[in-house]
């Protein structure tokens with residue numbers, strides 16, 4: 404253990420993220436019980452800001468084929484705690500293929516050039532072929548499917564284990580129809596595919612075809628959505644308390660002006676830590692079960708809260724992000740205030756903040 408790791412063990416941090424194990428497993432089980440498809444947790448972007456190692460560790464209690472990530476860095480994080488299989492759905496530069504440990508790993512492929520580079524390694528590698536069914540982002544065109552499958556067959560050590568696509572959330576039924584066409588083409592090529600997967604969270608329940616047997620579950624797993632339980636809570640401590648007179652300005656640019664004498668407190672959470680700057684003069688934090696507004700501009704590592712007549716003590720705890728979706732400081736409510744989506748705010752949460760599983 405190096406000096407920094409040792410320091411981390413004894414150092415008490417001001418900010419702390421609590422990952423609620425029961426909520427995470429409840430969310431997983433909710434989706435798992437809806438149908439026969441396997442639920443594959445999506446752990447990219449530091450498990451949607453939650454902490455990839457903590458989330459992977461909890462999910463070891465469930466049985467499924469793949470953790471889903473974007474790139475190899477995330478695989479290495481997961482490898483610190485488990486050897487269980489991981490599927491990478493992002494693009495990996497072929498120049499890195501020879502450096503990758505391919506055991507218990509599957510890779511997304513969407514073009515011939517990358518496929519040939521992979522085949523030339525002459526190693527047993529599991530491949531999931533991505534097909535464009537209408538989102539026009541990743542994936543090969545349906546018309547190119549036969550030729551690409553022909554190319555894969557030239558490399559007997561490559562195992563075409565999966566074929567997949569992704570829904571854009573506008574013309575899902577058309578995309579599902581196109582994907583069913585894809586299944587037929589693949590099967591007519593005499594290849595047996597273990598996994599066809601199409602849905603992410605919002606697609607769950609829309610797909611009736613029994614051949615489509617896995618779901619890549621992201622946002623729902625983390626409890627964002629009706630009836631689900633948010634998994635993440637961010638707590639902090641007040642690092643400065645002061646009373647200001649009527650007319651005094653707060654933070655950069657003085658965008659908040661006190662209309663009466665009031666108590667303000669500083670929390671050591673700013674936009675670096677993941678408190679979005681759009682919450683300046685708009686967001687809330689929870690202190691002793693009441694909500695208090697963020698006033699003035701959110702700074703890089705700090706924000707200021709208006710406590711009114713209440714006078715908190717130095718180092719009192721505040722809840723910056725609540726795991727109750729109804730709260731004014733839940734990720735869902737914050738996203739409404741910022742006119743963005745919960746994904747955006749979650750992935751902003753800095754990976755350097757300490758995580759603990761509760």
Ligand SMILES: Cc1ncc(COP(=O)(O)O)c(C=O)c1O
Nearest residue numbers: 445569603604619620621622623
């Ligand atoms: C290809 C792919 N599959 C699955 C997911 C998970 O989506 P969601 O978080 O909406 O469940 C994503 C999210 O970005 C994705 O890009």
